Ligand SMILES: [Zn+2]
């Protein structure tokens with residue numbers, strides 16, 4: 001609990017019951033979480049408040065969006081280097097084809113993409129699919 005409160009205040013987010021509960025959930029899970037995952041893990045929480053919390057966390061650099069192979073939106077915890085409206089999540093994501101869990105692979109940086117000079121890269125996402133350690 002104390003950890004989450006501190007984590008929130010270091011990102012200039014006031015602690016509320018919902019915010020602490022959502023952050024705890026991300027800290028306990030190694031995988032990316034969808035809105036449905038979050039809702040089912042936090043029964044009784046108001047849905048709109050949950051969505052607002054996710055938006056706040058994303059704006060403040062606590063979590064980042066992850067899209068899986070079927071383009072389903074999930075969220076994953078950011079590294080320490082992310083901040084207010086600034087994300088540095090330059091890593092690949094791994095999606096298990098069996099359990100469908102999506103994980104941040106922070107050790108593997110995104111490859112550098114060289115585009116023809118008329119183009120400018122603004123965003124690069126890379127999801128690798130395969131078998132996770134539990135499903136191998
Ligand atoms: Zn981030």
Ligand SMILES: [Zn+2]
Pocket residue numbers: 096097098099100101131132133134135
């Ligand atoms: Zn798996």
Ligand SMILES: [Zn+2]
Pocket residue numbers: 064066076089091092093103104105
């Ligand atoms: Zn990630």
